[in-house]
Amino acid sequence: MAYGHASRTVAYGQRVVALSASDWVRAAARRLAADGVDAVRVEPLARELGVSKGSFYWHFSDRDALLGALLEYWREAGTAGVISQVEDEAGTDPADRLRRLARLVFAHADKGFDGAVRAWAAREGRARDALRAVDDVRVAYLVRLVTDAGAPDADRRAAVLYRTLLGEYAMRHAGADPLDRDAVDALVDWALSR
Secondary structure, rough: OOOOOEEEEEEOOOOEEEHHHHHHHHHHHHHHHHOOOHHOOHHHHHHHHHOOHHOOOOOOOHHHHHHHHHHHHHHHHHHHHHHHHHHOOOOOOOHHHHHHHHHHHHHHOOOOOHHHHHHHHHHOOOHHHHHHHHHHHHHHHHHHHHHHOOOOOOOHHHHHHHHHHHHHHHHHHOOOOOHHHHHHHHHHHHHHOO
């Protein structure tokens, strides 16, 4: 389901607010990143958005439906959307695409969303299944780029790139400074070395 197309205007106090399902999903993503999946609740989200719970039920049947939409949003925004952006912007050379991908994802400030989904996946099967599917797609894309660039041992190199990114997100979430562009480029140079 593509979020953001349908909206419903809700009167709240003296103001009128038009919310779409994507507004609820983005608010849920912020709450998940900040406080974990247990904090993704309808009433606090409604207060944050300045609307009644009725707005929520216009778009979702229940909290479980919102959580499913949240996983889909994470999959789309954090994986398919990034891959599409790299494919559209970086040309046909796989080394250029890998460099563009690394610069893009290492420059991205995750704000804890990826880590929060991983914590959720440690306790719930649906989130774990979504996590495995996303990890598989991401790593397969890295393997393809490294392979197409002609570098050996693509599976191992893709795994090191991906796990380095996950570590980078975790360290930044804990307050560490981000890797600089030279360090990211050196990592890509290693992955592409023959």
